Every structure is written in structure tokens, then in C-alpha cells.
Amino acid sequence: MPELPDLEVIREYLAPRLPGATVDTAEVRRPLIVRNLLGGDPAAALVGRRFVSAERRGKFLILGLDGDVALVINPMLAGRLRYAAPLKRDRTRDALILTLDDGLELRYHDAEDMGKIYITRDLEQVPAFAGQGPEATDPGLMLEAFHERLRRHHGEIKGILTNQAFVAGIGNAYADEILWAARIYPFRRRADLSADEVAALYAAMRSVLSEAIVTLRDRVRETIDVEVRDFLAVHGKPGQPCPRCGSPVSEVKRERRATDFCRTCQPGLMVGPRRMLG
């Protein structure tokens, strides 16, 4: 699932390259993914428009077009954006293909069919966009404000970190990485965290995300459609040794979401209804 670091590096790649290119043809292969909030045919709304900007907000990529129109991409679980020479072959699960007058194409592929692309003049109309909290990397989000926002949310800390209304940009993978870096058990109740633990969580959020951006900037480059996750410490690595203590990484699966963590570095007891039921 593309998260803040993945999308930030894609934005950095597109920002100096895509603006100036005009859409020659637009092909919507999967109409359920491409939503034209202006009304009418989405392909017709795109052809002839020139890209003017590439921005990001949380887990949304915002590609500005002339006429104050934006192509807003929310890749969800598996959306991938490709900006390169046109593919010679067709792929299933390609949802939108734009050929551009710079000789390249912009192609959105989604193996899970869960992402969405919106064509809009008003970002506030995009579902789940308006309610987002500050960017997790926002320089203005200081520890005191972070702690204050945290107090308004209840439940388990991992769920709060991935709640875009708390801070924007963190999903399942980077929440695991941040909690591992902060040495906090993912299922701890927010109300049980000490001030020192909140400070550690805040510091880990900043360092994990900024270091991931540096790593991805070097690893991804033009292959923006490939998700690079092999450098993560615990996420996606159940059974492998924890890079800090060598204990095997544990995994708990709930509602299709895997949580990976180190029981030695992040001790805790799972409590609550799901254990009582089991």
C-alpha cells in the first residue's frame, strides 16, 4: 500500500517532469476506478489538458491540470502509477492510460481494484480528503501539538497512527516501522502510554518517515510503479530476525491486515474482546 514516503518520492519524480505534458488520448479501462466529479465522460474531461503540477496530501497524489482541474489518485492497497515510454502490451487491471505529447504515457494499474482516481475542481469533494489531519512530516506539527491531538483519539495506538484524521500519510507498513522504532507494542491502549513513550513515538514517526524518503529517493528513481519495501525493519518480515535484538519478528493478522513487530523489543499483552472470544 503506497504510503507517505512512497507517494512523496513519486511526487518528487513527477514534479520536474510531468508538468508541461498535454494529454493526447485518454482511455478509461476500469470505469469503477475513475470518477469524474465534474460530470460526464472522464476521458473527454482529460484530453487536451496540460499537466501543471504534481503534489501530495496524505496518501493522495494530486496531479494538477490546466483549467483548475486535478487528477487525484488514491492508490489504496495496490494502485501503481507508471510514467514512461508506452507499454507495447496490454495488461489486465490497467485502469487509466493517458498518452502524452511528450512521447510518454501515464498509466494507472491496480491489482486489487480498490484505488480511486478522481477528476475534480474541488479537492474537498474527494472522499476521505477533507477530514485529513496534518501531514505526519509537517514541520509545524511539534511534539506538544502531536500529544494534544493524540489525546482526542481512543483505542490501540496502531489504529490511531493509521487514522488519517489523526495524522495523514501513515498506513499499515509504516505504522509497524514507527512502533518498532519507538519500542511500543502495537496493541497498546493510547491512554496507557507515558509522556516519554509519546515523545519516543513522535521522534520515531519523524525519523522513520524521513529516512524512508531518503532511501526510496535513491532506490525508486524512474521505476515509480515498483514498491520498494525490502529495507524495512519488521513490516513484511515475519519470522526473520529483528534487526535490533535478533528475535524472530512476530505477526498478528486481523481483518486482512498484518501487524509485524518484535515481542522482545515491543513487549505487551494483547487484551480486549478478540482474545476473550478466542
Ligand SMILES: [Zn+2]
Ligand atoms: Zn527486537
